[in-house]
Amino acid sequence: MKPPSENHELIRWLDGEMNAAERAAFEAQLAQDPALNREALEMQALSEGIRAHLPKEMVVPYGDFFNSQIQVRLAQMEVEEGARSSRFSASTVWQWLRQPWFAVAGAAAIAVISFLTLARDGHQADSQILSSYTPSAQVQARTFHDSDAQATVLMLDGLDAVPADRKVSGLNVHHSQTETEIAATSLYDASGSRLLTISRDSGGNPFFWQTSPRG
């Protein structure tokens, strides 16, 4: 006789896992094998006795520890799986490296990367417009960087044109002097003559002084 734990057919019969045909065939075998039949009856009685004395649901003792151990094991399995994948990847890469054409392609790639790295190191960072606000709704501000011009552009669209008959004149400012006490900046030409003085009026708008604010 097989040990009970090794008689899979008997266990399946006890657990009710057999279909009708399997159950009929196994019970016919029980009828012909008194020893097996006795073992089956003992096992059945034992099983029913256990079911009768144990609750259907039990709290797993040290459940947290149990769960943590499962998680640890799952993590170990993932690591082992990853190591297998790495070994596979490494061997695949090594096969690529052994290809004759790879040396040429690799040299070209290194040259390109080196060029780009050197170009990047020699390239200064560009100016940037981070945000813009146009108080007038009819004016739109567009910003972009123009690589050819090596400049950052803030394009104001929708501005009213300056009348063609207006004389737009420039100032050639040689130096300036700021009086922080009165928040005024005076601009001077190369001869030292004052071109203008700018400060802000009570409304915060720029104000050009015709004469020095100090008199």
Added chain:
Amino acid sequence: MKWPHPVLFSLVICPWVIAQDAAPSGAGTLPVAKPATEGKVWGALIFATDDAAQLTGSQEKPPASLPKLNERLSKVFSFKHFEILGQHQQDIFREYESWVVPSRDLFLKIDSKGPADQGGVNLHLQVWREQQVLVKSEAVLRPGSPLFIGGPKWKNGRLIFVLSLEQK
């Protein structure tokens, strides 16, 4: 040489020193302590046009730190001629506002917001056209990388403001 008597010396010199302290400074000769700065910017008002006859004849030149300025402007603004109408090199004050005024018609107010990563300076810019602010921007200005501001049309061309951070 014989020195004057100490009492006489005090009677003459002390009132003079006191008078110097109390006297108002003369016009245009205020004692100015230079405020702390973050660097310098060069600002210019430029007239771009296709019609050479409309140029004003200004002979202003850009600084050496901005080579090929006209060529670079032409990459962005499709005009044949670029003329500097006015220019102004200005300190960027750390604590105070700075005005860049190459023209009364179009000028900038700058407030420093401190040094920028990778060099340059963080700025709050305001572009003014007389009494109207056209745009307010937060910007990072870096040396060698000018800011081109496309302004209003004038005649058959356009006014452009160029702002560039000078190398320290």
